[in-house]
Amino acid sequence: MIHLLIFALFSFAFSHDVEHSISREGSCVVVSFYFPDGSAFSYEGYEVFYEGEKVPFQVGRSDALGRVVFCPNRAGFWLVKIRSEDGHGAEVRLKAEGERLEVDRGIVDRNIKLLAGLGILLGIFGLFEIYVRRFRR
Amino acid sequence: MHIPDGFVAPQVYLPAYLLAVGFTLLSFRKLKEAFEEGKVPYIASLSAFAFIVGSVAVPIPGGTSVHGLGVAPIALLFGPWVAYACFSIVLLLQVILLGEGGITTYPINLLAIGLVGGFSAYWFYRIFNRMAFAVFLSGFLSTLLSAIFMSILLGVHPYLFKDPSGKPLYFPYPLSLTIPAFLLPHLLVGFAEGILTHIAVKHLSKRLRHE
Numbered sequence: 001m002i003h004l005l006i007f008a009l010f011s012f013a014f015s016h017d018v019e020h021s022i023s024r025e026g027s028c029v030v031v032s033f034y035f036p037d038g039s040a041f042s043y044e045g046y047e048v049f050y051e052g053e054k055v056p057f058q059v060g061r062s063d064a065l066g067r068v069v070f071c072p073n074r075a076g077f078w079l080v081k082i083r084s085e086d087g088h089g090a091e092v093r094l095k096a097e098g099e100r101l102e103v104d105r106g107i108v109d110r111n112i113k114l115l116a117g118l119g120i121l122l123g124i125f126g127l128f129e130i131y132v133r134r135f136r137r
Numbered sequence: 138m139h140i141p142d143g144f145v146a147p148q149v150y151l152p153a154y155l156l157a158v159g160f161t162l163l164s165f166r167k168l169k170e171a172f173e174e175g176k177v178p179y180i181a182s183l184s185a186f187a188f189i190v191g192s193v194a195v196p197i198p199g200g201t202s203v204h205g206l207g208v209a210p211i212a213l214l215f216g217p218w219v220a221y222a223c224f225s226i227v228l229l230l231q232v233i234l235l236g237e238g239g240i241t242t243y244p245i246n247l248l249a250i251g252l253v254g255g256f257s258a259y260w261f262y263r264i265f266n267r268m269a270f271a272v273f274l275s276g277f278l279s280t281l282l283s284a285i286f287m288s289i290l291l292g293v294h295p296y297l298f299k300d301p302s303g304k305p306l307y308f309p310y311p312l313s314l315t316i317p318a319f320l321l322p323h324l325l326v327g328f329a330e331g332i333l334t335h336i337a338v339k340h341l342s343k344r345l346r347h348e
Contacts (some may be wrong), residue, residue: 035194035196035201035202036194037194037196037202039196039202043247045309066205081143082320083141083143083144083308083309085310085314085315085318086315086318086319086322087138087139087140087144087287087291087315087318087319088202089141089144091141091142091143092305099274112236113234113235114188114189114192114235116234117188117230117231117234117235118188118189120187120230121181121184121185121186121188121226121227121230121283122181124226125177125180125181125184126181128168128172128177129172129174129177132169132172133174
């Protein structure tokens with residue numbers, strides 16, 4: 001069990017999902033996709049949609065640094081979908097309005113969420129034990 | 138192996154939801170029957186371990202990352218239904234808190250890891266239990282089987298769901314790409330999973346006998 005706990009503690013340094021950062025270059029938007037260890041999500045297929053439309057505004061593959069660059073032609077919400085053959089991927093929704101850029105993003109750090117998840121998980125088992133014990137008495 | 142939203146067609150994930158919810162209700166009934174006070178800390182700790190292992194990204198050559206499952210130790214020590222019940226909670230928390238996997242693809246991930254992974258680990262152990270490395274093999278092979286299940290499920294999408302022009306509506310890559318893309322990295326994951334399963338089962342099975 002000690003081995004497992006040590007492994008679990010070290011594993012906090014990692015995470016699994018594809019992460020992203022967004023910046024603005026003139027009238028264009030740059031979305032950079034990367035794994036939590038910092039390695040780029042390179043050469044993966046992506047699609048950019050204006051919200052509500054079924055035909056993509058732009059398609060292509062991310063560059064060597066995992067970047068997707070597109071230049072919105074109107075204000076509103078945009079959706080960037082990127083995915084790889086092995087099932088990794090992400091969807092980023094952002095609002096472009098002139099020079100302004102608003103992004104849907106979480107405010108809680110991932111490691112805090114991981115700890116919260118562990119707490120909730122152990123709490124669920126505690127409650128389940130109380131529930132089962134009630135009926136066995 | 139956590140498939141995000143948008144990869145799977147509603148024609149697939151809606152029936153999968155029905156199936157997964159049915160299995161979840163059944164698994165909680167089995168969990169309630171198997172629940173003994175002394176075992177609770179072990180089941181809870183292994184579920185917590187699976188929660189962490191499922192969030193560990195190990196970068197591998199080829200520009201991708203993989204993670205372990207943690208389902209085999211629970212299936213071998215407490216049975217496949219208990220493993221399925223634990224994973225219904227673990228995967229739900231991973232979706233809600235960490236955004237790993239999607240809400241629509243939750244049942245797909247649950248069936249791949251909880252059902253295919255858990256039950257195959259259990260049955261592989263039953264088949265190989267006379268061999269020295271039966272525990273390692275069950276961890277290794279159950280990981281590969283989960284990966285194959287997921288690669289086939291995603292790989293059939295471009296054949297089944299496309300618009301009139303032939304463009305895939307959901308996951309765009311065919312079986313010829315998904316099977317090697319899933320299987321090759323999961324050979325490594327399976328090896329690590331086999332070792333972890335061996336360590337966990339070896340340490341805990343002795344203690345559980347004394348509980």
